[in-house]
Amino acid sequence: KRPAGAPDKELAKPVRKVGIVGAGLMASQFALLFLRRLQVPVVITDLDQGRVDKAIEGIHGEIDKLQGKGRVDADTANRLKGLLSGTVDKSDFADCDWVIEAVFEELTLKQDIFAEIEEHVSDEAVLATNTSSLSVEQIGAKLKHPERVVGFHFFNPVAVMPLVEVVKTPHTDDATLSTAMVTAKNLKKNAVITRDTPGFVVNRVLAKLLGTAMHAVEQGTPFEDVVEAARPLGLPMDPFVLLDLVGLRVGAHVLDTHHAAFPERFHASEALTALAEENVLIEKDSKGEPKGIDKQALKIV
Numbered sequence: 001k002r003p004a005g006a007p008d009k010e011l012a013k014p015v016r017k018v019g020i021v022g023a024g025l026m027a028s029q030f031a032l033l034f035l036r037r038l039q040v041p042v043v044i045t046d047l048d049q050g051r052v053d054k055a056i057e058g059i060h061g062e063i064d065k066l067q068g069k070g071r072v073d074a075d076t077a078n079r080l081k082g083l084l085s086g087t088v089d090k091s092d093f094a095d096c097d098w099v100i101e102a103v104f105e106e107l108t109l110k111q112d113i114f115a116e117i118e119e120h121v122s123d124e125a126v127l128a129t130n131t132s133s134l135s136v137e138q139i140g141a142k143l144k145h146p147e148r149v150v151g152f153h154f155f156n157p158v159a160v161m162p163l164v165e166v167v168k169t170p171h172t173d174d175a176t177l178s179t180a181m182v183t184a185k186n187l188k189k190n191a192v193i194t195r196d197t198p199g200f201v202v203n204r205v206l207a208k209l210l211g212t213a214m215h216a217v218e219q220g221t222p223f224e225d226v227v228e229a230a231r232p233l234g235l236p237m238d239p240f241v242l243l244d245l246v247g248l249r250v251g252a253h254v255l256d257t258h259h260a261a262f263p264e265r266f267h268a269s270e271a272l273t274a275l276a277e278e279n280v281l282i283e284k285d286s287k288g289e290p291k292g293i294d295k296q297a298l299k300i301v
Ligand code: 3HC
Pocket: 131, 132, 154, 155, 156, 157, 158, 159, 160, 161, 203, 206, 236, 237, 242, 246, 250, 251, 254
């Protein structure tokens, strides 16, 4: 059955080489997923070669782990490693049909990256963004071909979470949308098409949950009580552990974006924004299990 709003899959363009911009945690997880599921060359880039090399080393390590678990055999593991390359030269993206960016959530940075990539790729190439709450239309605003831009929003941990939000802007053409839907299917993910609105669907829901949990703590409700109160919701992780998983900078950005768009409906968290620099929220016990919120860091006494 064709997903709601999806154009004819015959319109999809082939994805024979993938470019990934950013060499952080999300980008590395994408690289592994694309390698494993599409088995096509994947090239990863960042500002400096050191970060790129570190990402490649990490992805090789993850492939070794998959081999150790018997999920891929030795030949496949070697082939996947051979398909992966790193560069700091965007001209190496020239023959990519699909480029996805996962850099820091800053609009001008993402706009400039896409404009630079457009100089190198063919007119057919799709430019996808993993932004969690910026406007996808605005990210493509400096392009000659904004119809090739689509949101492709994954969830952490990428290997495990089954969903991708495919974000359609007013300019996204059917070939681009179809390519995104078919690519999601080839990655073995469920795709839903969403409108280009703050937080799309999932982060809109999460912003309410995480923002409310942070607000309760900031207002003096003990951390343990917020965790206990959230328990009947049956979440796989409590809100604070989830915040730690997505990363505090991303979490703070999601809350800020929602507060800016709908100030009467969403809380921003100053404490979280301040903490994001240090990136520590949860105190862990000796086994690494979450023990409680770091009250000192939150300046709650
Ligand atoms: N990275 C990679 N793989 C992971 C992982 C991680 N951080 N955590 C768990 N896994 C893998 C495990 O290796 C295991 O794989 P295997 O079966 O191949 O060995 C599998 O997940 C299950 O692991 P566990 O048995 O430890 O599973 P749990 O039952 O504890 O579940 C979980 C772990 C799937 C992460 C679960 O806790 C969960 O679903 N948490 C909620 C995650 C969530 O809501 N993510 C969305 C965040 S929002 C977001 O990312 C958007 C952004 O824009 C903010």
